[in-house]
Amino acid sequence: MTVEKPVSKLHPIFYFIGIIIMTLGALQLLPAVVSAFYAEWRILTVFLLTTSITILTGTIMTIWGYRYRHTRLSFGEGTIVASGAWLLGTLLCAIPYYLSGNYLSYLDCCFDVMSGLTTTGLTLIQDIDHLSNGINMWRHILTFVGGQGMVVLALTFLSKDQSSSYKMYVGEAKDEKLLPNAVNTSRQIWFISLMYLIVGTAVMTTAALSSGLSPDRAFLHGMWIYMSAWSTGGFAPMSQNILYYHSAYFESCTIVFFVIGSFNFALHYTVMSGKYSELRRNIETVTFTITLMLLTMITTLGLMKNSVYTDMAVLFRKGFYQLVSGHTTTGFMTIYARQFYHEWGDIALFAITVAMLLGGSACSTAGGFKGLRTGIIFSTFKTEVKRLLLPESRISEQKIHHIRDVILSDSMIKNAFLIVTAYIVTFTVATLIGMFAGFPFGMAVFEAASVTGNVGLSIGITSAAMPVYLKFTYLIIIWLARLEFMSVLALGSYIVRKAGRKYI
Amino acid sequence: MKRTITSVAGILIEMLSAAGTMLVGLIAASLISGA
Numbered sequence: 001m002t003v004e005k006p007v008s009k010l011h012p013i014f015y016f017i018g019i020i021i022m023t024l025g026a027l028q029l030l031p032a033v034v035s036a037f038y039a040e041w042r043i044l045t046v047f048l049l050t051t052s053i054t055i056l057t058g059t060i061m062t063i064w065g066y067r068y069r070h071t072r073l074s075f076g077e078g079t080i081v082a083s084g085a086w087l088l089g090t091l092l093c094a095i096p097y098y099l100s101g102n103y104l105s106y107l108d109c110c111f112d113v114m115s116g117l118t119t120t121g122l123t124l125i126q127d128i129d130h131l132s133n134g135i136n137m138w139r140h141i142l143t144f145v146g147g148q149g150m151v152v153l154a155l156t157f158l159s160k161d162q163s164s165s166y167k168m169y170v171g172e173a174k175d176e177k178l179l180p181n182a183v184n185t186s187r188q189i190w191f192i193s194l195m196y197l198i199v200g201t202a203v204m205t206t207a208a209l210s211s212g213l214s215p216d217r218a219f220l221h222g223m224w225i226y227m228s229a230w231s232t233g234g235f236a237p238m239s240q241n242i243l244y245y246h247s248a249y250f251e252s253c254t255i256v257f258f259v260i261g262s263f264n265f266a267l268h269y270t271v272m273s274g275k276y277s278e279l280r281r282n283i284e285t286v287t288f289t290i291t292l293m294l295l296t297m298i299t300t301l302g303l304m305k306n307s308v309y310t311d312m313a314v315l316f317r318k319g320f321y322q323l324v325s326g327h328t329t330t331g332f333m334t335i336y337a338r339q340f341y342h343e344w345g346d347i348a349l350f351a352i353t354v355a356m357l358l359g360g361s362a363c364s365t366a367g368g369f370k371g372l373r374t375g376i377i378f379s380t381f382k383t384e385v386k387r388l389l390l391p392e393s394r395i396s397e398q399k400i401h402h403i404r405d406v407i408l409s410d411s412m413i414k415n416a417f418l419i420v421t422a423y424i425v426t427f428t429v430a431t432l433i434g435m436f437a438g439f440p441f442g443m444a445v446f447e448a449a450s451v452t453g454n455v456g457l458s459i460g461i462t463s464a465a466m467p468v469y470l471k472f473t474y475l476i477i478i479w480l481a482r483l484e485f486m487s488v489l490a491l492g493s494y495i496v497r498k499a500g501r502k503y504i
Numbered sequence: 505m506k507r508t509i510t511s512v513a514g515i516l517i518e519m520l521s522a523a524g525t526m527l528v529g530l531i532a533a534s535l536i537s538g539a
Contacts, residue, residue: 195511196515199515199519252523252526255522255525255526256519256523257522259522259525260518260522263518268518271514271518272510272511272514272515273510273514274510274513274514276513276514276517279517279518279521285521289525292528293528296528296532297532297536300532300533300537304536304537310537311537312530312533312534312537315532315533315536315537316526316529316530316533319533320528320530320532320533321529323529324529
């Protein structure tokens with residue numbers, strides 16, 4: 001992802017951001033329907049009002065840039081559309097939260113919207129156990145849409161010949177095309193997600209029924225938990241998260257869906273096209289399996305050493321569950337946040353922190369470094385060691401298998417190192433600011449890894465009571481990390497350049 | 505029709521593979537706890 005040339009065309013940027021904002025406005029009708037069904041009249045009014053505000057804002061922007069809709073965007077402008085839409089979308093989607101009265105401040109609302117859209121799953125909401133169904137629906141829609149990407153959603157409504165679509169698609173940190181056209185790729189991503197939505201909701205509803213929920217609650221909880229699992233989000237309708245359901249069957253079903261959610265969309269497409277062997281050959285699934293095995297051993301040994309959980313079933317349901325939830329960057333929990341710090345011990349916390357940073361697959365709903373980059377970096381180290389030991393004639397081209405055999409170019413290796421370095425720098429800054437806020441090193445590191453990897457597991461730092469500057473820092477970091485840095489940096493430099501021209 | 509069957513089979517295989525990851529946790533937990 002590179003910024004090709006200086007950007008200056010504001011009208012087409014506004015046009016495309018306007019379309020994305022209108023899509024987000026239309027989405028608010030879904031929780032409005034749920035509110036109407038459950039006779040939550042005040043929340044229904046809130047959604048009708050905010051839908052109007054959002055659609056009106058999007059319409060004004062679209063009309064303003066309409067004449068320039070066929071302008072070909074550069075990659076720089078595409079990334080600015082993506083990051084700008086995420087920023088404006090967050091500000092507008094936070095209004096229903098603010099008017100619902102469930103948050104202490106508008107910043108808390110923006111934090112929760114960004115946390116949902118980036119599929120992080122950390123929350124600052126008050127009294128989550130007594131939320132209206134409408135607001136709960138909105139939280140889970142945000143995380144479901146954010147997983148696929150709001151640009152990806154908007155692109156499905158654009159015409160196929162839209163020349164700028166690929167640049168916006170790349171701006172949202174998805175650089176793999178399932179089909180030659182970005183619009184068709186976006187439609188395919190949504191087709192896969194909606195097929196899984198039907199299967200996942202059915203399975204999770206059954207699991208919720210078996211946990212003793214009434215049929216209508218089982219359906220809503222099943223659908224919400226599925227949306228959260230598939231998006232590797234981590235939101236749940238109850239404050240105890242997955243612990244609330246007290247069911248090994250329910251927990252196992254969530255593992256299936258969040259592991260699938262952390263797979264690359266290109267992998268889903270290939271497997272659903274009949275090439276089943278891709279699952280065991282793909283560099284991302286191979287990397288994930290190896291790192292999961294190693295980290296599971298470390299976590300389990302750490303927990304046993306401290307005699308935290310000594311029984312096999314509890315080790316699996318508490319130890320392995322949090323680990324795989326962290327590795328897929330989901331953030332579902334079957335323990336209380338404070339148990340990490342007070343019970344788990346340093347070894348297990350170390351393993352889960354590494355898992356959160358490594359993350360899931362590229363072009364998926366997951367965050368973190370991504371398996372593709374971890375695989376490329378590992379493969380590069382292997383080749384370089386070979387180069388030291390073997391004669392040059394015996395060194396072959398560096399290859400990985402990702403959908404097909406790919407010969408690694410220098411630019412791919414550079415890109416992998418660059419993004420992973422950006423993640424590490426961000427993680428370091430987040431840790432430092434956490435310590436400035438008065439939290440011990442271990443807690444600050446854990447929460448920083450969770451924020452940087454868009455995970456959502458919490459050790460107890462993230463709450464409405466944390467300092468405002470820490471909320472703001474975490475909010476910016478989850479946005480940066482979800483869009484993989486370049487888009488947000490392009491938007492920042494664009495704004496600074498514009499402001500510089502005007503005032504200096 | 506064939507495409508639908510292939511897609512559904514793909515979903516089932518992905519779900520089985522994802523369920524297979526739980527074996528990693530079960531084996532590690534049973535080995536280390538000595539169960």
